[in-house]
Amino acid sequence: xxxxxxxxxxxxxxxxxxxLLFLLILGHMLGVIPTDQTLALSGFCTAFIxxxxxxxxxxxxxxxxxxxxxxxxxxxxxxxSREGILAIxxxxxxGIYGLWWAFFSSNHFAFLPVIGIAALLLCCATVYCTSxxxxxxxxxxxxHNKFVPAxxxxxxxxxGALLLNAILHLxxxxxxxxxxxxxxxxxxxxxxxxxxxxxxxxxxxxxxxxSATGLGxxxxxxxxxxxxxxxxxxxxxxxxxxARKHRQKLRNITFIFGFIFPIxxxxxxxxxxxxxxxxxxxxxSILSGxxxxxxxxxxxxxxxxHTVSLYYGAEKV
Numbered sequence: 001x002x003x004x005x006x007x008x009x010x011x012x013x014x015x016x017x018x019x020l021l022f023l024l025i026l027g028h029m030l031g032v033i034p035t036d037q038t039l040a041l042s043g044f045c046t047a048f049i050x051x052x053x054x055x056x057x058x059x060x061x062x063x064x065x066x067x068x069x070x071x072x073x074x075x076x077x078x079x080x081s082r083e084g085i086l087a088i089x090x091x092x093x094x095g096i097y098g099l100w101w102a103f104f105s106s107n108h109f110a111f112l113p114v115i116g117i118a119a120l121l122l123c124c125a126t127v128y129c130t131s132x133x134x135x136x137x138x139x140x141x142x143x144h145n146k147f148v149p150a151x152x153x154x155x156x157x158x159x160g161a162l163l164l165n166a167i168l169h170l171x172x173x174x175x176x177x178x179x180x181x182x183x184x185x186x187x188x189x190x191x192x193x194x195x196x197x198x199x200x201x202x203x204x205x206x207x208x209x210x211s212a213t214g215l216g217x218x219x220x221x222x223x224x225x226x227x228x229x230x231x232x233x234x235x236x237x238x239x240x241x242x243a244r245k246h247r248q249k250l251r252n253i254t255f256i257f258g259f260i261f262p263i264x265x266x267x268x269x270x271x272x273x274x275x276x277x278x279x280x281x282x283x284x285s286i287l288s289g290x291x292x293x294x295x296x297x298x299x300x301x302x303x304x305x306h307t308v309s310l311y312y313g314a315e316k317v
Contacts, residue, residue: 003301006060012159012297014054014087015127015152019160020047021094022123028101029116032181033164034173037102043167044098047160048091055087079136083129090126093119127156134304141203142304147196155293158182158189162262162289169269169282179270183263190259193296197251200303207307242302250299258292261285 024043027033072088074081093115100109131152134143161182168174209223210216242250265285272278 003298006057007301008294008297010054010058011130011152011300012054012293013050013057014130015156016159016163016293017047017050017054018090018123018127019156019158020050020163021090021160022120022157023160023164025094025097025116025119025123027164027178028097029113033168033178035101035105036171036173037105039167039171039173040098040102040105042171043164044094044102046163046167047094051087055084079129079132083126083133086122086126086129090119090122093122124153127152139307140304141207142200145199145203147192147199151192151196154185154189154192155296158185159289159293161185162286165266166282166286170279172275176270179266183266186259186263190255193254193259212307247299247303250295250302254292254296254299256292257288258296261288262292 020043024033024040024047028035028040033039071078071081072084075085097112097115097119100112128149131149134140135145135148138144161178165174165178165182168178208216208221210221213221215221262285265281265288269278269281269285272281
C-alpha cells in the first residue's frame with residue numbers, strides 16, 4: 001500500500017496524543033505522577049495539539065477534504081466514521097478532567113473519577129477504531145489480524161509514555177518509577193513488533209493469481225496482458241512495492257531508533273547527575289523515538305499488499 005504522508009502523520013500524532021492523555025489521567029488518578037498545575041497545562045495542551053494535528057492531517061488524504069464531515073454519518077458500517085465521532089466525543093471528558101486539574105484541583109469534585117474512567121475508555125476506544133480502519137480489510141493480510149489493534153494500542157501507550165516522561169524530566173518532576181514504566185512499555189512494544197513482523201513473514205504469499213481468479217485448479221495462471229497501458233489509481237495506491245533489502249534496513253531503523261535508543265537514553269539520564277546533560281539525553285530519546293515510530297508506520301503501509309495487485313502482474317501476495 002502507498003504510504004501517504006498525511007495518514008502516517010495522522011496515525012502517529014493522534015496515537016501519541018491519546019497515549020499521553022491516557023497516561024496523564026491514569027497517573028493522576030493513581031497518584032503515580034505529580035498533581036502539578038504546570039504539568040496539567042503542558043501535558044494536556046501537548047496531547048490536544050497532537051490529536052488535532054493528526055485529525056486535520058487525515059483530511060488531506062481525501063479527494064474532497066471540505067466534505068470530511070460526511071464521513072461522520074456512516075458510523076453504522078464504517079470504522080473511520082466511528083473513529084471520527086469518538087475522537088470528537090473524547091475531547092469532552094478529557095477536557096473537563098484537564099481543566100479541573102489545572103485550575104480547580106483545590107476543590108473537591110465528586111464526579112471526577114467517573115469522568116476520568118470515561119476519558120480512559122474513550123481514549124482506548126478511539127485508538128482501537130483507528131486500528132480497525134485497517135484491520136477490517138480482509139484483502140490485506142498484513143492488516144487483517146489480531147496483531148494490528150493490539151499494536152496500535154501498545155504503541156500509543158509506549159510513545160505517550162516516552163513523551164510524558166520527557167515532560168516530567170524537563171520540568172524536574174521525574175522519578176525512577178515512571179522511567180521504569182516507560183521502559184517496560186517500550187519493551188512490550190518491541191516484543192509485539194517482532195511477533196507482528198514474524199506473522200506477516202510467515203503468512204506472506206498465501207494468495208496467488210490462481211486463488212484470486214478461482215482458476216488455480218486448472219493449472220498455472222499467469223497474466224497474459226496488463227489491464228492498462230499505464231499505472232492507474234489501484235496500481236499506484238495498492239501496488240506499492242518495497243525491496244526486501246530496504247524493508248530489512250527500515251526494520252532495523254525502527255528497532256534501533258524506536259526502541260533501543262530510547263531505552264538506553266532514559267536509563268542514561270537516570271545515571272547522570274548533571275541536570276542539563278540528563279535533559280539532553282531525554283530530548284534525544286524523544287527525537288530517536290519519533291524517527292523510529294515514523295519509520296515503523298511507513299513500513300506498516302509499505303509492507304501491506306492488497307490482493308488486487310494480483311490482477312496487475314503480482315504472482316502472490
